[in-house]
Amino acid sequence: MTSVIDYTELFLTAVVYTIALSVMSIIGGTLVGVVFGFLSARRLEAPHWFRAARVFIDIYVRIFRSVPPLVLMFLLYFGVSAAMNLSISMTAAVVLALTLFVGAYQSENIRAGVESVPRGQAEASAALGLGIFSRMRYVEARPTFAVALPSMVGQWVVTIKDTSLASGIGVVEATTIALTVRQATGETWLVFLVLGVTYFLINRGVALLGSVLEKRISRSTSRAQSRAALV
Amino acid sequence: MLDFSILIPYFRDFVQALGLTLALSLSGFAISSVLAALLLPARMSSVAILRRLTWLYVEVLRNIPVLLVLYVVFFALPQIGIKTESWVAAIVALSFNSTAYLVEIYRGGLNSIPQGRYEAAAALNLNSFTLWTRILLPEALRTAYPAIGNQLVACVLGSSLAVLIGAGELTGLAYMVGASTFRYFETFLTVAIVYIVIVQVINFCWGKLGAQIIARNTSRRL
Amino acid sequence: MPTVESIQDAGVLRVATLTGDAPWVSVGADGDQEGFDVDLAHALAEKLGVEVEFTTVDGPGRVASLQSKKVDLTIGEFSTTPERDEVIDFSNDYILNPGQYMVVADSGIQTSEDLNDESMVACIQQGGTSTDLVPADIPNVGTLFLPSTDDCLEALKSGQAHAMTQNPFYYLPLMDKDPGAFKILDGTFGTNHIAVGLQEGSTELAAFVNDFLVEYQKAGKIDATFEKWFGFEMPTEARP
Numbered sequence: 162m163t164s165v166i167d168y169t170e171l172f173l174t175a176v177v178y179t180i181a182l183s184v185m186s187i188i189g190g191t192l193v194g195v196v197f198g199f200l201s202a203r204r205l206e207a208p209h210w211f212r213a214a215r216v217f218i219d220i221y222v223r224i225f226r227s228v229p230p231l232v233l234m235f236l237l238y239f240g241v242s243a244a245m246n247l248s249i250s251m252t253a254a255v256v257l258a259l260t261l262f263v264g265a266y267q268s269e270n271i272r273a274g275v276e277s278v279p280r281g282q283a284e285a286s287a288a289l290g291l292g293i294f295s296r297m298r299y300v301e302a303r304p305t306f307a308v309a310l311p312s313m314v315g316q317w318v319v320t321i322k323d324t325s326l327a328s329g330i331g332v333v334e335a336t337t338i339a340l341t342v343r344q345a346t347g348e349t350w351l352v353f354l355v356l357g358v359t360y361f362l363i364n365r366g367v368a369l370l371g372s373v374l375e376k377r378i379s380r381s382t383s384r385a386q387s388r389a390a391l392v
Numbered sequence: 393m394l395d396f397s398i399l400i401p402y403f404r405d406f407v408q409a410l411g412l413t414l415a416l417s418l419s420g421f422a423i424s425s426v427l428a429a430l431l432l433p434a435r436m437s438s439v440a441i442l443r444r445l446t447w448l449y450v451e452v453l454r455n456i457p458v459l460l461v462l463y464v465v466f467f468a469l470p471q472i473g474i475k476t477e478s479w480v481a482a483i484v485a486l487s488f489n490s491t492a493y494l495v496e497i498y499r500g501g502l503n504s505i506p507q508g509r510y511e512a513a514a515a516l517n518l519n520s521f522t523l524w525t526r527i528l529l530p531e532a533l534r535t536a537y538p539a540i541g542n543q544l545v546a547c548v549l550g551s552s553l554a555v556l557i558g559a560g561e562l563t564g565l566a567y568m569v570g571a572s573t574f575r576y577f578e579t580f581l582t583v584a585i586v587y588i589v590i591v592q593v594i595n596f597c598w599g600k601l602g603a604q605i606i607a608r609n610t611s612r613r614l
Numbered sequence: 615m616p617t618v619e620s621i622q623d624a625g626v627l628r629v630a631t632l633t634g635d636a637p638w639v640s641v642g643a644d645g646d647q648e649g650f651d652v653d654l655a656h657a658l659a660e661k662l663g664v665e666v667e668f669t670t671v672d673g674p675g676r677v678a679s680l681q682s683k684k685v686d687l688t689i690g691e692f693s694t695t696p697e698r699d700e701v702i703d704f705s706n707d708y709i710l711n712p713g714q715y716m717v718v719a720d721s722g723i724q725t726s727e728d729l730n731d732e733s734m735v736a737c738i739q740q741g742g743t744s745t746d747l748v749p750a751d752i753p754n755v756g757t758l759f760l761p762s763t764d765d766c767l768e769a770l771k772s773g774q775a776h777a778m779t780q781n782p783f784y785y786l787p788l789m790d791k792d793p794g795a796f797k798i799l800d801g802t803f804g805t806n807h808i809a810v811g812l813q814e815g816s817t818e819l820a821a822f823v824n825d826f827l828v829e830y831q832k833a834g835k836i837d838a839t840f841e842k843w844f845g846f847e848m849p850t851e852a853r854p
Contacts, residue, residue, distance in 0.1 A: 167643045174645060226545070227591035228584045229552035232563055236580035239570060239678040244394060244577030248684050251669070318455065325457035329556055329761065331633055331671045333641065336459065341641045344634055344764040349468045357456045364455040470772035478758065558740075558759045568759065571674035571741035574681065574701045
């Protein structure tokens with residue numbers, strides 16, 4: 162029987178692929194969340210077309226929070242390409258599925274963050290004649306991220322875990338290779354243990370990164386507030 | 393050309409698979425609700441070892457993929473004599489996973505109760521049973537209620553992984569039907585829509601139920 | 615539609631294959647695909663004068679990736695069936711593959727009739743031909759559908775299933791590796807005709823593949839690779 166050690170390099174390569182899938186999906190999901198979250202938040206003094214955007218985004222969020230990411234992957238990989246004559250690579254199917262799924266959750270996180278910004282600030286920025294996008298950038302962004310970041314980091318962890326579903330359509334990432342090694346060596350427990358520890362460490366790393374970001378934001382928020390108080 | 397009529401012969405199978413999806417997700421959710429309530433005192437205990445052990449459980453389960461938990465239950469546990477069928481393995485894995493999230497949700501609910509409640513209760517001479525059942529738990533439940541609903545939805549979505557250990561729930565059936573009709577788009581789109589409907593119905597009912605619970609609690613207190 | 619010329623222009627032959635189906639195909643410790651079918655794909659690419667680019671898929675992915683034109687060919691223990699033939703094309707068969715049941719040696723199961731019982735579970739690879747053949751052969755058996763053949767082996771070892779529903783070519787190397795652990799039941803539940811899958815309408819490429827297969831067989835290469843991967847001489851009943 163082959164030893165588990167022989168597969169170290171192969172497994173590490175697969176872990177790198179898992180990380181790559183995760184990074185792409187996290188970026189995708191966060192971008193969707195930020196754009197949709199800021200556009201769909203209910204706020205005072207917003208332009209009229211925001212209401213139309215909100216209807217659209219609400220539908221998007223309802224739909225994509227309700228479909229299992231594995232089903233989305235199957236649909237995109239097997240379905241869309243066969244039916245629409247459009248070739249979606251496996252990697253693209255995974256990243257797109259996770260972007261759509263996690264994007265819906267991130268959008269809600271960001272929206273809750275924006276809506277937690279005190280009304281007075283909206284009135285003040287309207288009085289100052291700030292356009293909606295300047296208002297997002299200079300007034301809302303900081304408190305929004307201060308509120309939303311913990312749940313956003315939670316979704317990053319979900320994204321990383323869900324890349325394991327890519328094994329279901331045959332993508333050669335960490336879980337797929339773990340199953341290969343299990344088969345070749347018969348070491349079911351050891352292989353699953355290593356795989357579990359790997360995901361655990363990656364996710365703890367991301368959580369740590371998240372808490373560093375949180376500290377930064379809350380520090381800069383309180384600095385900004387004390388500056389504002391001085392003015 | 394899209395042709396959804398190829399799915400008609402499978403109608404009964406779809407109804408059955410829908411039943412299994414609901415059974416898996418609802419039992420996973422129910423079991424984890426209870427397990428989480430049992431673990432909660434340990435998680436918030438003043439005994440360090442209990443607190444640390446439950447913390448470890450929560451951290452591990454929240455940081456590894458459910459798929460891995462599923463594989464451990466289905467493929468690894470039998471090696472030490474614990475053998476389960478696909479659907480049982482799916483419920484067990486879902487419950488283990490969901491428990492970790494629910495413990496934290498419950499804890500968040502309790503932690504959100506302001507210290508003043510305890511002081512007020514002490515001033516009113518309420519015994520601790522009344523304090524917990526009448527004041528603290530309802531209030532914690534109200535805070536945690538939406539998050540618990542999200543966890544129920546997570547159980548529904550998570551039940552789809554059972555396809556990978558061969559339980560014939562919705563995703564599993566779609567996979568089989570897709571493979572024998574080669575109509576993947578129609579099949580998976582249909583199943584996706586079924587999931588969307590399930591989740592909307594659950595969200596709606598959960599909201600209604602919540603409104604009722606809160607109304608009852610409020611009226612009782614008045 | 616890929617043609618010999620378009621493939622040669624591109625310089626790569628895009629082949630869909632399975633992930634865990636040793637010794638037909640599996641991922642080796644170096645991360646590359648290896649196995650009987652992998653050698654066949656490389657030999658075909660050599661005749662074309664191009665490189666092979668493998669895409670790993672699961673059972674149903676073998677048809678879907680041809681339908682969606684992601685690959686030129688599917689080579690991965692791929693059986694011809696009338697249903698598949700409606701949506702894709704096939705080359706001539708290059709090997710015949712009898713379906714047989716394998717059970718754990720000391721399970722007490724002697725014949726396929728012993729399996730024909732509700733308390734028994736046969737593991738079937740999702741999207742494989744056994745999906746229809748096994749219930750036709752032993753209608754009462756319980757079924758467990760898993761994504762790959764290797765998953766089924768794992769299920770058999772762990773007792774989640776009582777029988778596997780593959781072919782002796784998959785079983786024999788396992789029995790070599792682990793003597794006395796498994797047993798193949800007598801009799802077959804149908805013969806799988808293994809061929810190369812092509813996109814629908816690839817007549818010209820199919821002719822090229824068929825010529826290649828004839829050469830591959832005549833030169834005795836198929837026997838050599840068979841013995842290399844399966845560990846025994848290619849039986850005559852496996853020849854189409």
